[in-house]
Amino acid sequence: MVLAVVLAADGSIASNGWHGAAFAAGAIFEDCAECPSMIVVPSGRFQMGSPDSEPEHEANESPVHDVTIAMPFAVGRYEVTLGEYKAFMRASRYASTPGCLTNEADVTEFRAKRDYLNPGYKQTDRHPVVCISWNDATAYTQWLSARTGRRYRLLSEAEWEYAARANSKSPFPWGSQVTTGHANYDGQYMYDGGAVGLRRMASLPVGAFKANAFGLYDMAGNVWEWTLDCRHIGYNGAPTDGSPWLADGDGACQNRMRRGGSWDGYAKSVRSANRYWNRTNFRSNYDGFRIARDL
Numbered sequence: 001m002v003l004a005v006v007l008a009a010d011g012s013i014a015s016n017g018w019h020g021a022a023f024a025a026g027a028i029f030e031d032c033a034e035c036p037s038m039i040v041v042p043s044g045r046f047q048m049g050s051p052d053s054e055p056e057h058e059a060n061e062s063p064v065h066d067v068t069i070a071m072p073f074a075v076g077r078y079e080v081t082l083g084e085y086k087a088f089m090r091a092s093r094y095a096s097t098p099g100c101l102t103n104e105a106d107v108t109e110f111r112a113k114r115d116y117l118n119p120g121y122k123q124t125d126r127h128p129v130v131c132i133s134w135n136d137a138t139a140y141t142q143w144l145s146a147r148t149g150r151r152y153r154l155l156s157e158a159e160w161e162y163a164a165r166a167n168s169k170s171p172f173p174w175g176s177q178v179t180t181g182h183a184n185y186d187g188q189y190m191y192d193g194g195a196v197g198l199r200r201m202a203s204l205p206v207g208a209f210k211a212n213a214f215g216l217y218d219m220a221g222n223v224w225e226w227t228l229d230c231r232h233i234g235y236n237g238a239p240t241d242g243s244p245w246l247a248d249g250d251g252a253c254q255n256r257m258r259r260g261g262s263w264d265g266y267a268k269s270v271r272s273a274n275r276y277w278n279r280t281n282f283r284s285n286y287d288g289f290r291i292a293r294d295l
Contacts, residue, residue, distance in 0.1 A: 023295055025072055026215060031148040031293075034087035038074040038293055039215045045069070046162050047169070049235055049273055054171055055192035056268035060233045060275060067158045069242040074293040075155065075163050078206035078217050079225065083125030085116060085132070085140065092143045100131035102285040103201070103264050119285035121202035128203055128218070128288040134226045134256045134280040137289035144291070151294040156244035157229040157275065159292060160259045164220065164272045166213035171271045172220060173212040183209060183221030183270050184263045191267035203263050203286070220270040223288035224258040231255035231277040255279055262286035 023029065025042035049064040050057045088094065100114040104121075114120055116131045123130075137154060144152040155163065170176050171191075172183075180187040180197030184204050187197025207217045228244035230253035238245055246253065255277045261269035264286040268274060278287075 023072070023074070028077065028215070029074070031150055034084060035144065035148065036076045036080055036084055036291060037078065039077050040072050040295065041069075041075050041163050041214050041216075043069050043072050044162065044167070046165055046167070048158055048161050048238075050171070050271070054271075054273070056171075056271065058274070061235075061273045063235055065235055065238065065240060067162065067240050067242055069159065069162050072295055073159065074295055075159075075214075075216060076290045076292070077211075077215060079128035079223055079288045079290050080137075080140065081125060081206055082116065082123050082127050082129045085129040086125070088140050088143050091147070092139070094136075094139050094143070096136060100283045100285055102131075114285065121285070123203070124205060126205040126207075128206055128223045130203060130223055130285045130288050131283045132226075132288055133283045134278075136283070137226045140289075141291055152291050153294070154226055154228045154289060155292045156242060157227045157257045157259065158239065158242045158244075160219075160225065160227050160290075161272055162242065163214055163216055164212070164260065166216070168213070168272070171273070173272060174210075178220070178267050178270060181209075183218070183261075185221045185261055185265050185267055185270050186263065187267075189266040189268075194267070200263055203288075219260055220272070221261050221265075222263060223260070223286055224262045224265075224276070224284075225260045226287070226289045227257045227259055229257040231257060253280075258287065 023040045025040050027040045045068045047064050048067045050061040098115040099112050101110050102114050102120040116129050119130045141152045172178050177194050178191050187199050211217045257277050
């Protein structure tokens with residue numbers, strides 16, 4: 001049994017008991033000392049995707065469709081950090097081979113000696129872990145589930161967009177424009193006539209920017225985040241209940257969807273509707289992940 005310390009949205013202790021505690025929307029909790037900080041996201045309904053009229057709209061964001069999230073669920077307040085991933089590696093004996101695609105000094109190539117501990121830029125334990133494949137991220141959630149007795153997992157693509165939007169309907173959770181004061185992306189690439197911004201060329205420690213309305217940090221930018229869903233180009237036939245789309249879209253689900261954009265990406269890629277994919281064994285120094293937990 002795991003003791004869960006649950007905080008209300010105002011920071012006060014809502015409950016301090018075993019994992020049968022009822023969690024209200026906005027409650028913050030950790031299931032163990034090395035576990036990520038989680039926040040409860042409420043149930044709700046939203047329109048997934050983007051209309052043709054949205055600047056930088058891409059065809060695979062269509063058609064816009066209603067999705068219902070029937071039950072609250074918990075989401076990591078931050079991307080999984082290097083410190084949290086180190087705890088997993090120490091405890092699990094997970095076999096992780098080196099090698100990672102990295103952008104260093106504007107040269108992007110596979111570097112055999114790069115890995116999550118040495119991704120080509122300086123990190124602290126509060127940076128999001130990178131050089132993480134979908135397989136690696138899934139192994140982490142399986143270990144955390146065994147460690148706590150609770151079901152941890154990656155988010156479905158629909159859950160991810162619902163959590164990122166946080167009841168917003170604009171291209172970004174904060175509105176229709178983006179600057180590098182909102183998120184960590186490559187600021188030389190403007191959005192819809194906006195201003196040129198910073199080009200940091202590395203991730204930032206988690207929580208460097210303001211949280212969205214659900215209390216989630218860095219849903220836009222910093223590092224790409226893996227989801228459960230198999231690759232599908234467009235939403236024809238997509239689930240409408242928030243569940244992951246696991247019907248085989250392209251050969252045994254060898255590609256999985258990623259969300260959120262990164263420090264190495266265009267401004268358009270940090271839009272809430274933007275989506276991309278890669279193979280399950282792909283690693284880069286701009287790919288990380290965020291976790292969910294069933295309540």
